[in-house]
Amino acid sequence: MRKIVLFRISSKGYPKVKVEGINKFDSLNNLTKIFKDWEFICVADNCDEALLSRLRSDYRFDQLIETQLGNPGSFWKLYELALEFAKDEDIFYFAEDDYLHLPEASMAIEEGLQYFDYVTLYDHSDKYKVAGMPMNPYAKANRYSESTEIVKGATQIWRTSNSTTMTFAVTGKTLKADADIWSITKTAKKDFDFDNFCVITKQPLLPKSRFIRQIPRRLQFWSKPKRYLGVCIPGLSLHLEQGYLNPTDPMRFLSEFSKQ
Template identity: 80%
Template sequence: MRKIILFRISSKGYPKVKVDGINKFDSLKNLSKTFKDWESICVADNCDENLLKHLNTEYRFDKFVETQLGNPGSFWKLYELALEFAKDDDIFYFIEDDYLHLPAAPEAIEEGLKYFDYVTLYDHSDKYKLSNTPLNPYAKANRFSESTEIVKGDHQIWRTTNSTTMTFAITGKTLKADADVWSITKTAKKDFDFDNFCVITKQSMLPKSRFLKQIPRRLKFWSKPKRYLGVCIPGLSLHLEQGYLDAKDPERFLGQFTRK
């Protein structure tokens, strides 16, 4: 079994307010430290000269590819690279350049994939109704959170969730089986992680225009098996976007890195 990080980094990106004082290098430094025994493939998409120089001098990737494909296209490039050699029991972790991880993250991914087809370590605050953040559509329908099922693992408590970002872990078996679903990212103009996970995990339809737009893809992949996406609670990764920070996140995560 091989364990591989599939990392994407870019000088460009969607305009989001990130956590003050933390940059892409902090995120990558934390990733390298936490997953030090994993292989790594990096796609550097639309990176400026300074970023490329830093990547080539400060880090050693097992494979390094420069692209100018945009966010969805660079994701598919990583997917294609993984498809070239993936074996069923390999573990792949797709990761973007704006996350921090706690030390237990690698072992948690391995544990989670024993139960679920997809695993995320990021416990979205928008899945909880008392979070004081913008809410996930499935959380709005309930009193406290989205509907979920709980699994007690040996080391983590897990629950099912309806969607996550484009940062997630899968086995080589699922990677190959679901390539047709994710291949839309090859030509997509923007991210559609929420919509794709709704299709993959066969979420119930809600009376909103966004869900009506999912119908063609739901019908196209209707015969595929329902996939389960699991997240550990509490989460072991942090998405560095201020609008979705939980009040306890800075205390839990921001001490996990030190600048050189």
């Protein structure tokens, strides 16, 4: 079994307010430390020369590929590379350049994939009804959070979720089986993670225009099996976007970052 981090980094990106004092290299340094026994394939998309120079000199990737494909296209580039050699039991972790991980992250992925088709370590705040936070449409329908099922693993508590970001883990078996669904990224003009996971996990339709637009893809892949996305609680990764930070996040994650 091979364990491979499929990492994407870019000098460009969507405008988001990030946690101050932590940059892309801090995120990458944390990732290589936590996943030190994994192979690393890096796609450097639309990177300036300063960023590329540092990637070449400071890091030893198993592969470093330079592209100018944009966010969805660079994701598909990694997906295509993985498809070339993926075996059913292999583990792939798609990772973006604005996350921090806790030490248990690597082992948790292996545990989670025993139960779920897809695993995320990021317990997204929008899946809960928290005052002042943006809210996932499926969380709005309930009193406290999105509807979920709980699994008690050997080391982590897991729950199901309707969607996650483009940082997630999957086995080679599922990667190959779901390539037709993810191939939309070849031509997509913007992120579609929420909508694609709604199709993959077969979420119920809600009376909103966004969900009406999902119908053709839902029908296209109607015969494919429902997939389950699991997330550990509490999460073991942190998306460095200020708007979704929980009050306890700085204590849990930034203290680990300070040890690097």
